[in-house]
Amino acid sequence: xxxxxxxxxxxxxxxxxxxxxxxxxxxxxxxxxxxxxxxxxxxxxxxxxxxxxxxxxxxxxxxxxxxxxxxxxxxxxxxxxxxxxxxxxxxxxx
Amino acid sequence: xxxxxxxxxxxxxxxxxxxxxxxxxxxxxxxxxxxxxxxxxxxxxxxxxxxxxxxxxxxxxxxxxxxxxxxxxxxxxxxxxxxxxxxxxxxxxxxxxxxxxxxxxxxxxxxxxxxxxxxxxxxxxxxxxxxxxxxxxxxxxxxxxxxxxxxxxxxxxxxxxxxxxxxxxxxxxxxxxxxxxxxxxxxxxxxxxxxxxxxxxxxxxxxxxxxxxxxxxxxxxxxxxxxxxxxxxxxxxxxxxxxxxxxxxxxxxxxxxxxxxxxxxxxxxxxxxxxxxxxxxxxxxxxxxxxxxxxxxxxxxxxxxxxxxxxxxxxxxxxxxxxxxxxxxxxxxxxxxxxxxx
Numbered sequence: 457x458x459x460x461x462x463x464x465x466x467x468x469x470x471x472x473x474x475x476x477x478x479x480x481x482x483x484x485x486x487x488x489x490x491x492x493x494x495x496x497x498x499x500x501x502x503x504x505x506x507x508x509x510x511x512x513x514x515x516x517x518x519x520x521x522x523x524x525x526x527x528x529x530x531x532x533x534x535x536x537x538x539x540x541x542x543x544x545x546x547x548x549x550x
Numbered sequence: 551x552x553x554x555x556x557x558x559x560x561x562x563x564x565x566x567x568x569x570x571x572x573x574x575x576x577x578x579x580x581x582x583x584x585x586x587x588x589x590x591x592x593x594x595x596x597x598x599x600x601x602x603x604x605x606x607x608x609x610x611x612x613x614x615x616x617x618x619x620x621x622x623x624x625x626x627x628x629x630x631x632x633x634x635x636x637x638x639x640x641x642x643x644x645x646x647x648x649x650x651x652x653x654x655x656x657x658x659x660x661x662x663x664x665x666x667x668x669x670x671x672x673x674x675x676x677x678x679x680x681x682x683x684x685x686x687x688x689x690x691x692x693x694x695x696x697x698x699x700x701x702x703x704x705x706x707x708x709x710x711x712x713x714x715x716x717x718x719x720x721x722x723x724x725x726x727x728x729x730x731x732x733x734x735x736x737x738x739x740x741x742x743x744x745x746x747x748x749x750x751x752x753x754x755x756x757x758x759x760x761x762x763x764x765x766x767x768x769x770x771x772x773x774x775x776x777x778x779x780x781x782x783x784x785x786x787x788x789x790x791x792x793x794x795x796x797x798x799x800x801x802x803x804x805x806x807x808x809x810x811x812x813x814x815x816x817x818x819x820x821x822x823x824x825x826x827x828x829x830x831x832x833x834x835x836x837x838x839x840x841x842x843x844x845x846x847x848x849x850x851x852x853x854x855x856x857x858x859x860x861x862x863x864x865x866x867x868x869x870x871x872x873x874x875x876x877x878x879x880x881x882x883x884x885x886x887x888x889x890x891x892x
């Protein structure tokens with residue numbers, strides 16, 4: 457189960473599992489984003505290629521208007537996945 | 551002799567349709583599976599093969615031999631399709647084709663090169679022929695050349711995926727269909743304009759169908775494979791490998807393989823998972839429209855993988871087989887990385 461909530465400081469917190477079964481829910485949320493936002497991965501247990509596909513599409517849409525997604529609190533394994541897939545060159549990871 | 555005044559429209563009719571069709575196929579491929587350099591090379595090779603076909607057919611089916619017209623029609627089609635099949639067989643064998651989409655593009659590109667040289671040759675020979683002839687040759691014959699080689703490539707790839715690429719007979723059904731369609735087309739069983747219309751009506755939906763099916767299969771391979779690679783990486787970095795199913799399997803080999811070989815097998819799994827993630831990452835970035843920056847670490851990792859494969863030896867590689875995906879697509883991804891390594 458994936459939970460997406462927005463903190464008072466506009467940070468988007470993802471918690472739970474971001475897998476293929478959560479794609480439609482996530483797409484409906486991310487399609488509304490139109491400016492630079494921070495995604496907090498601290499409570500994210502798992503992200504599959506389906507979730508990464510949503511983030512890539514959102515990043516592409518935002519980059520066309522000079523905006524971007526910024527990822528924070530990314531755990532070492534997810535950081536490795538971003539690194540080895542080359543996505544760390546697309547996203548700003550802190 | 552002065553050039554025919556309508557040479558430009560004739561040339562356009564003879565060469566543009568097949569080029570536009572190929573451009574549409576390349577554009578439709580959202581993952582950009584075939585590098586432009588390879589497409590250009592394959593087109594050039596198709597052109598060279600048209601010259602070879604002209605020489606061979608001249609020797610085998612000269613007028614003096616008086617062969618039956620049907621024998622000439624099918625024989626010439628067989629010679630041409632065998633020649634056009636050569637680049638596809640090589641591309642499949644060298645793992646440069648793995649999906650129906652890249653098979654269709656490469657096949658059509660061979661046919662495009664073949665048709666361009668053939669049409670330009672005939673245009674030089676028959677400069678005063680009517681424009682209608684070039685409309686039929688451009689929209690009909692040229693697109694047929696691309697289409698039948700694409701069909702051959704698609705069928706060969708589909709059979710290779712299903713039955714393994716080592717079987718030699720996997721090329722026979724595609725070749726037989728390509729020769730049949732080619733020979734029937736050349737017979738003009740109906741008016742040439744009707745045959746041309748048939749090609750234009752039947753080929754685009756067939757290609758669209760192939761592209762839809764191939765993209766679905768690629769998406770499914772990509773998403774499943776990416777998650778499997780990420781999981782393998784997690785396992786290898788977790789420090790708990792020895793308690794996992796993979797670890798238990800490797801431990802069971804301790805009596806048969808030397809310790810350093812087992813250590814290299816673990817390294818092999820890790821480098822392979824890293825490279826595999828990178829290849830799938832490239833495809834996902836392309837699909838979502840992101841530019842793919844060059845990665846200088848790819849070359850070194852590919853070299854490391856080769857060194858590890860050598861160190862492990864054939865027995866070790868055989869022992870690793872149950873842990874590694876070895877489909878045509880998985881082997882193809884290493885070729886993708888090799889072509890991108892700076």
